[in-house]
Amino acid sequence: GAVVSQHPSRVICKSGTSVKIECRSLDFQATTMFWYRQFPKKSLMLMATSNEGSKATYEQGVEKDKFLINHASLTLSTLTVTSAHPEDSSFYICSARELSPDSPLHFGNGTRLTVT
Amino acid sequence: AQSVTQLDSQVPVFEEAPVELRCNYSSSVSVYLFWYVQYPNQGLQLLLKYLSGSTLVKGINGFEAEFNKSQTSFHLRKPSVHISDTAEYFCAVFLRAAGNKLTFGGGTRVLVKP
Numbered sequence: 001g002a003v004v005s006q007h008p009s010r011v012i013c014k015s016g017t018s019v020k021i022e023c024r025s026l027d028f029q030a031t032t033m034f035w036y037r038q039f040p041k042k043s044l045m046l047m048a049t050s051n052e053g054s055k056a057t058y059e060q061g062v063e064k065d066k067f068l069i070n071h072a073s074l075t076l077s078t079l080t081v082t083s084a085h086p087e088d089s090s091f092y093i094c095s096a097r098e099l100s101p102d103s104p105l106h107f108g109n110g111t112r113l114t115v116t
Numbered sequence: 117a118q119s120v121t122q123l124d125s126q127v128p129v130f131e132e133a134p135v136e137l138r139c140n141y142s143s144s145v146s147v148y149l150f151w152y153v154q155y156p157n158q159g160l161q162l163l164l165k166y167l168s169g170s171t172l173v174k175g176i177n178g179f180e181a182e183f184n185k186s187q188t189s190f191h192l193r194k195p196s197v198h199i200s201d202t203a204e205y206f207c208a209v210f211l212r213a214a215g216n217k218l219t220f221g222g223g224t225r226v227l228v229k230p
Contacts, residue, residue: 006159034218043206043222044160093159095218104150105218107159 003027004096006108013084014116021079021111023094029074030096034105035067038091047092050077084115120209122221129197130229137192137224139207148210149190150218151181155203163205166190177201202228 003026013019023033031052036044048069049057056069066088068080077096081088091112095105123138141147148167152160164175171183181192190207207221 004159041225043220046217046219049217091157095160104162104165105160107152107161109159110157112157 004106004108006094006111008111009109010112012114012116015085016083018080018082019084019113021092023077023108025075025096028098031074033071033077033094033096035079036093038093086115089113089115120207120219120221122207122224124224126225128227128229131199132196134195135197135226137205139190139221141188141209143211149183150208151192152206152208153203197228199228199230201226
């Protein structure tokens with residue numbers, strides 16, 4: 001089945017630094033990828049929709065200058081958390097859909113970000 | 117706007133007992149419905165989906181769900197749970213008119229006790 005690989009699985013960084021998270025669709029092409037954030041014991045909150053070859057679409061309340069998204073190819077999207085702060089600590093999950101509009105989302109295994 | 121409500125935040129259940137997780141959605145148009153499972157510190161895995169056709173959908177790991185249009189529900193069931201079914205379960209709604217976004221319910225934590 002379709003696989004989405006997310007890297008790294010865990011990262012610890014210091015306040016003020018930037019962290020890049022990669023999301024790859026391994027055996028299918030995805031023109032659209034989605035980035036979610038999950039707080040402890042909470043549901044997934046959609047942060048942004050990543051569109052290959054164009055600018056990402058951010059949800060209301062998500063700072064686009066803080067969470068930079070790049071979708072340079074049909075198999076790779078990256079999320080960069082810039083100038084990280086402890087409140088950015090969270091579980092970030094990416095997902096991708098195959099080109100067929102009826103296909104379900106396939107999720108990566110998530111990235112646990114801890115900002116100290 | 118669409119929304120998804122999972123009525124139970126936590127469901128304790130004994131091993132080999134049946135379990136039902138409730139999901140209701142609000143939408144005035146046709147939607148696609150999904151159930152995902154999340155194990156600790158992992159991403160989400162698709163359990164099953166309803167796109168059209170038969171209202172009873174069978175998924176992986178012995179789970180099934182029934183789409184009820186009149187009640188706008190998509191409850192998930194398993195007749196006999198295992199310890200390994202302990203996880204977080206999310207109901208989700210996909211509406212193409214809403215920018216191809218998937219909206220998640222708040223999640224239901226299933227705790228299977230021996």
